[in-house]
Amino acid sequence: xxxxxxxxxxxxxxxxSVRTLSDHRQQSLxxxxxxxxxxxxPAILAANQLDLERMADTDPKKDRLLLNDxxxxxxxxxxxxxxxxxxxxxxVILQRTLDNGLTVEKISVPLGxxxxxxxxxxxxxxxxxxxxxxxxxxxxxxxGSDAIHTNTCLVGLIQEELxxxxxxxxxxxxxxxxxxxxxxxxxxxxxxxxxxxxGSQQLIEYVRQHxxxxxxxxxxxxxxxxxxxxxxxxxxxxxxxxxxxxxxSVCNALDTILVDKAIAQELLQLLSAxxxxxxxxxxxxxxxxxxxxxxxYPYLQQATLADFGREYLDYKxxxxxxxxxxxxxxxxxxxxxxxxxxIITENVVLGERFLQEVDAAAVYVNASTRFTDGxxxxxxxxIGISTQKLHARGxxxxxxxxxxxxxxxxNGQIR
Amino acid sequence: xxxxxxxxxxxxxxxxSVRTLSDHRQQSLxxxxxxxxxxxxPAILAANQLDLERMADTDPKKDRLLLNDxxxxxxxxxxxxxxxxxxxxxxVILQRTLDNGLTVEKISVPLGxxxxxxxxxxxxxxxxxxxxxxxxxxxxxxxGSDAIHTNTCLVGLIQEELxxxxxxxxxxxxxxxxxxxxxxxxxxxxxxxxxxxxGSQQLIEYVRQHxxxxxxxxxxxxxxxxxxxxxxxxxxxxxxxxxxxxxxSVCNALDTILVDKAIAQELLQLLSAxxxxxxxxxxxxxxxxxxxxxxxYPYLQQATLADFGREYLDYKxxxxxxxxxxxxxxxxxxxxxxxxxxIITENVVLGERFLQEVDAAAVYVNASTRFTDGxxxxxxxxIGISTQKLHARGxxxxxxxxxxxxxxxxNGQIR
Numbered sequence: 001x002x003x004x005x006x007x008x009x010x011x012x013x014x015x016x017s018v019r020t021l022s023d024h025r026q027q028s029l030x031x032x033x034x035x036x037x038x039x040x041x042p043a044i045l046a047a048n049q050l051d052l053e054r055m056a057d058t059d060p061k062k063d064r065l066l067l068n069d070x071x072x073x074x075x076x077x078x079x080x081x082x083x084x085x086x087x088x089x090x091x092v093i094l095q096r097t098l099d100n101g102l103t104v105e106k107i108s109v110p111l112g113x114x115x116x117x118x119x120x121x122x123x124x125x126x127x128x129x130x131x132x133x134x135x136x137x138x139x140x141x142x143x144g145s146d147a148i149h150t151n152t153c154l155v156g157l158i159q160e161e162l163x164x165x166x167x168x169x170x171x172x173x174x175x176x177x178x179x180x181x182x183x184x185x186x187x188x189x190x191x192x193x194x195x196x197x198x199g200s201q202q203l204i205e206y207v208r209q210h211x212x213x214x215x216x217x218x219x220x221x222x223x224x225x226x227x228x229x230x231x232x233x234x235x236x237x238x239x240x241x242x243x244x245x246x247x248x249s250v251c252n253a254l255d256t257i258l259v260d261k262a263i264a265q266e267l268l269q270l271l272s273a274x275x276x277x278x279x280x281x282x283x284x285x286x287x288x289x290x291x292x293x294x295x296x297y298p299y300l301q302q303a304t305l306a307d308f309g310r311e312y313l314d315y316k317x318x319x320x321x322x323x324x325x326x327x328x329x330x331x332x333x334x335x336x337x338x339x340x341x342x343i344i345t346e347n348v349v350l351g352e353r354f355l356q357e358v359d360a361a362a363v364y365v366n367a368s369t370r371f372t373d374g375x376x377x378x379x380x381x382x383i384g385i386s387t388q389k390l391h392a393r394g395x396x397x398x399x400x401x402x403x404x405x406x407x408x409x410x411n412g413q414i415r
Numbered sequence: 416x417x418x419x420x421x422x423x424x425x426x427x428x429x430x431x432s433v434r435t436l437s438d439h440r441q442q443s444l445x446x447x448x449x450x451x452x453x454x455x456x457p458a459i460l461a462a463n464q465l466d467l468e469r470m471a472d473t474d475p476k477k478d479r480l481l482l483n484d485x486x487x488x489x490x491x492x493x494x495x496x497x498x499x500x501x502x503x504x505x506x507v508i509l510q511r512t513l514d515n516g517l518t519v520e521k522i523s524v525p526l527g528x529x530x531x532x533x534x535x536x537x538x539x540x541x542x543x544x545x546x547x548x549x550x551x552x553x554x555x556x557x558x559g560s561d562a563i564h565t566n567t568c569l570v571g572l573i574q575e576e577l578x579x580x581x582x583x584x585x586x587x588x589x590x591x592x593x594x595x596x597x598x599x600x601x602x603x604x605x606x607x608x609x610x611x612x613x614g615s616q617q618l619i620e621y622v623r624q625h626x627x628x629x630x631x632x633x634x635x636x637x638x639x640x641x642x643x644x645x646x647x648x649x650x651x652x653x654x655x656x657x658x659x660x661x662x663x664s665v666c667n668a669l670d671t672i673l674v675d676k677a678i679a680q681e682l683l684q685l686l687s688a689x690x691x692x693x694x695x696x697x698x699x700x701x702x703x704x705x706x707x708x709x710x711x712y713p714y715l716q717q718a719t720l721a722d723f724g725r726e727y728l729d730y731k732x733x734x735x736x737x738x739x740x741x742x743x744x745x746x747x748x749x750x751x752x753x754x755x756x757x758i759i760t761e762n763v764v765l766g767e768r769f770l771q772e773v774d775a776a777a778v779y780v781n782a783s784t785r786f787t788d789g790x791x792x793x794x795x796x797x798i799g800i801s802t803q804k805l806h807a808r809g810x811x812x813x814x815x816x817x818x819x820x821x822x823x824x825x826n827g828q829i830r
Contacts, residue, residue, distance in 0.1 A: 242829035367825030389818035410782030414657035
């Protein structure tokens with residue numbers, strides 16, 4: 001804790017300064033920060049250029065790292081959106097007067113210090129800082145080394161704005177990128193109240209295994225779409241294709257198609273025609289492989305066991321033919337990462353059963369799993385999509401950055 | 416996972432059976448179980464006797480382990496109370512229709528499989544099983560080896576009742592007591608959704624450090640009461656004495672008295688008169704030691720640093736004289752376990768400041784910290800008192816044994 005401790009002590013000390021900032025001043029701070037970012041675009045782009053130069057052109061992370069004028073404007077817009085969201089602190093969840101005259105209230109209060117460990121996306125830096133300030137929290141940010149110049153510049157601008165509003169600059173701190181500091185963060189029980197990892201499955205798994213601080217996992221999505229035999233097949237093919245190809249690199253994209261045997265031939269022929277246009281590589285089980293071979297699908301592999309329960313994040317998916325809904329539900333139970341799962345069916349009873357039985361953060365009837373998103377669901381800026389069950393599940397945002405506190409007022413009561 | 420895995424697979428399979436049990440049948444099951452426990456008192460007491468015989472008479476756990484007719488009746492009463500609590504599942508937290516016609520709902524659903532690791536109290540077995548059934552959850556119970564005969568008997572009776580109601584008996588399982596199974600539980604990420612440790616601080620610390628499954632800590636209470644200089648001193652002495660002596664073995668009992676210098680002499684003389692009757696051993700800082708020596712307090716020690724931030728769970732406490740509220744707040748910030756903290760003051764502004772600034776699950780003005788309790792706060796049967804900030808904080812009960820699920824119904828929407 002040698003390197004981290006002084007920084008975390010400063011973060012703790014800043015909690016009071018942030019917690020007592022009025023709603024009005026929070027909003028004013030975020031709006032001024034939006035203007036400051038736009039005004040400082042040349043400095044941000046110059047810092048971003050230093051990071052971009054160190055990254056190979058072929059690196060898929062390069063696009064995530066890249067800032068330009070439009071993206072800076074979008075960061076500023078996001079700040080204005082967050083300023084306009086209702087303040088989640090101070091809600092009275094429960095209020096009662098006991099027989100002995102004690103008044104007991106449960107209210108929502110800031111979490112305290114939020115730790116976020118993430119990779120190369122500089123928008124996370126600005127979004128997390130803004131969401132934490134809006135909810136009265138301090139944040140300690142551990143971004144990736146790839147984005148160090150960009151993040152340093154952005155946090156510098158945020159701290160200038162904090163100073164201009166007489167808020168302790170330790171309210172938003174960028175931590176050094178040494179790997180050992182991540183381990184220290186995960187053990188800092190008295191100093192960090194919650195840790196949110198955002199990034200690769202390896203990062204999230206590492207945090208889950210090593211953290212003594214409570215974690216909200218924002219996890220991998222191994223998403224299934226089950227096409228049941230009563231489905232309208234053109235509808236099903238359109239939904240499945242959208243779920244796979246509209247943005248394959250995100251967690252709510254389709255990974256596995258399950259299809260009833262009775263309609264497999266017809267559905268896979270339709271899909272073969274639509275997926276081929278996107279060069280989607282299909283890992284097919286024996287039955288699907290036969291059908292797709294007969295349909296002369298060009299990007300076809302025989303599925304191995306490892307191709308199920310796999311998050312592809314690419315123009316790839318697996319296909320399995322199932323005997324019936326029981327087999328589909330059993331497959332999902334076994335392989336789902338409990339993120340987003342869908343059924344395509346005209347059987348209303350079966351659809352409702354699927355919604356009830358499938359244990360996932362978001363469950364769908366007759367729609368694309370791609371809708372699992374805090375913005376789409378109307379939450380405002382999203383922090384992540386939780387695949388655990390404690391505190392937050394599915395897309396979560398500002399309203400989950402609080403905890404509860406019991407406040408008891410008496411005039412001498414004893415028990 | 417060799418020993419545990421088959422049991423956890425059975426637990427997973429039981430989730431559906433429990434989740435789909437109607438409200439009415441849940442209540443019927445719990446009420447029949449209450450009658451069964453009372454009817455089976457001779458068998459329960461015989462099993463309990465086997466456990467009691469193995470425990471030394473001087474062991475302070477013996478009273479916790481002991482059952483008698485009155486305590487069995489109290490277990491049965493608790494079942495009737497839990498049956499009467501409102502069902503926490505199925506609440507519609509949010510509901511909206513998107514512009515594209517998708518309907519999105521967020522509803523409360525059972526957690527799934529709840530793991531509880533506890534020590535020698537057999538009432539935990541019955542309470543946890545009942546609370547889990549009432550919220551549609553399966554539970555896997557890992558009780559202490561001290562109570563193995565009692566717990567085996569109680570879980571046997573619960574399983575008979577499950578069978579009588581056509582519910583899978585794996586809905587409530589008592590796990591073997593081998594130590595290695597605890598480690599396996601803590602790594603069983605896909606099989607156990609949440610783990611609640613109840614017991615000693617060492618147990619809780621062990622679980623926190625080793626669990627990959629999300630944990631709700633029910634933790635130690637290092638509780639301070641700060642007597643501020645405007646306090647009515649007789650009132651203060653009465654509250655402090657109650658907070659220390661009314662039940663020293665529980666987590667909401669007082670551990671440290673902080674007192675303003677201006678009133679230290681007078682307050683400590685009053686306390687000296689009331690605490691001496693309970694043989695309370697006082698670990699005093701230099702200033703308090705002088706005053707209490709002059710008052711001829713018989714059970715006095717000079718405090719070492721380790722006497723602050725210590726949970727006594729006994730007729731013992733530490734005392735520190737502070738210069739002012741700033742020093743008191745700073746001491747609490749440093750040594751509190753964030754459970755329950757109190758100020759005794761007639762200064763309303765300072766009282767409100769204390770309520771806002773002190774970061775603890777329950778904060779008090781002018782009352783004993785002993786009130787921090789789910790029953791007292793009106794929650795019904797308590798699962799524990801959470802000292803963490805995620806999901807549950809302070810006393811928590813049935814309504815926290817649920818998570819959320821997003822349900823999306825469409826008719827072909829794509830993104």
